[in-house]
Amino acid sequence: MSEFDLIARLQSALGRGRKDCVVGIGDDAAVIDVNGTRLASAVDTMVEGVHFLPGTSAADLGWKALAVNLSDLAAMGATPQWALLALSGPQLSADWIDQFTAGWNALAEPHRVQLIGGDTCRGPALSISVTVIGRLGANALLRSGAQIGDDLYLSGSVGDAAAGLALLQEKIPGAGSEAQRQALRTRLHRPQPRCALGVALSAKASAAIDVSDGLLADAGHLLRASGCAATLELDQLPVSSALAAVVAADQQRRQYMLNGGDDYELLYCAAPAARDAIASIAAETATPVQRIGRVHEGPPGMLYADGQPLQAKGWDHFR
């Protein structure tokens, strides 16, 4: 049974009943109402051998465990505030914790995220589960808000993290310089959640999702939730200079870009009338963004390029 089926089952059995839950399970984060103030909250777990390679540094894990959760809040347009951490592993030493907290803090401090709950215990494999809570402004960015005719945008670039993982696993030799190959590995280990962009977009975008499972898979999630289809302009997809240097412009690179996970960019929609506003937001938040397609009628969740349907492949880190 897939993760999505299991979560749907949890949602169906346990995810109802309170009017102060404005958005429940199924978006990037839940939205709850606290006497008129709206909070967003999400949980994400990383398990050794499933989400990260054994031997990944504690500092990188500290950064990434928080980053993937901040990315969920970014996709809702929420400002992160608090986090809770459940850590289990066979050997959690003081030294490991010190490195983990250093990596975490490198991201938490600029975002002013405070850890308010912690639980540690023994367990057979290293497992890191983080819950984040953030504050929303007037609008939450949902997956379900895309409108027919909207532009489809992507922040930054995709494919780098998958290429970085392939380098670590020695699946590809990798051209380019060592600095360029390192840049790809850093994209994998130290994703930059698009928090400022997400908050700014919450007033102008119609829908958003963060790209964690792969561009096609996550675009499919957004479009299914919105009941729309979309056409991508594949030649508009931005390619980072590192990816361009390390992986040749072939099918493999395209696979990384379309189906590679772990990039934690934002994919979002906005009306064509908002193009200037979207450009201003990109400039003000110093975030590269690219218009990569258009939302239209069609089978919900379907994606096309050059008139042909595109097939998403689920992102399973180590299969």
Place this chain on the structure above:
Amino acid sequence: MSEFDLIARLQSALGRGRKDCVVGIGDDAAVIDVNGTRLASAVDTMVEGVHFLPGTSAADLGWKALAVNLSDLAAMGATPQWALLALSGPQLSADWIDQFTAGWNALAEPHRVQLIGGDTCRGPALSISVTVIGRLGANALLRSGAQIGDDLYLSGSVGDAAAGLALLQEKIPGAGSEAQRQALRTRLHRPQPRCALGVALSAKASAAIDVSDGLLADAGHLLRASGCAATLELDQLPVSSALAAVVAADQQRRQYMLNGGDDYELLYCAAPAARDAIASIAAETATPVQRIGRVHEGPPGMLYADGQPLQAKGWDHFR
């Protein structure tokens, strides 16, 4: 390195920086301020082979994973509202999830707790991490509020869960009837968080903690946080009829009562002037409570009985 040392390290490195965090790591739950409304939040993880025996039913795990977290909120005087769940395991089938959610809902529905976030993934051992968020009234019940001269109270009875675990592990033969032995196993698998009592106490008690690590250990935590010592009247400790029937009144039974974990009762303090109010709260919430000792000056965290110091043994489920 002990769990307490690791958490202290997390708190010291990551647990500071926001004024809207009223109480951080170190109490039963954190307290955050949301535009004047106070929320309490806690996280707790259960790992197979560490916190529960392999083969424990999915329904019991669903109940208990939520119960231990509601108990943390009860100890703060907070009303539970929302929960997030991170599940990992080697085989999470639809059938297992259905049983898990049935057990969870048996507790969640009467408490009106809605699941607002869920994450599932593969992992080498079954691991269940739950974050809860609840609402506080005017006062949070802290561990640090005990005053010299306060009475010390305990809800329900302790030792049952440890005896139930010993029965499951066939460490003791167990006298009494099968129904009585089953009652002890049920205390282990289906703890009843003292939510109504905790909320009612928040206006009258000076300090509280939930008894998860053992009566002496948790009393020590409360007293250390309050800078006090206490004397227990051991002959006042309530013994459930099931424990009385199954385990003889010997050293073993006393060990279960003083150092056994997993009972999830509330241990709390109140001024002698509040005795009538405490009795009324017990009656109104239909919760058995017993005055079991008195807070006094002394080395912080020290416990005495009959003028002799008592030694807490940490509760490690399966050692």
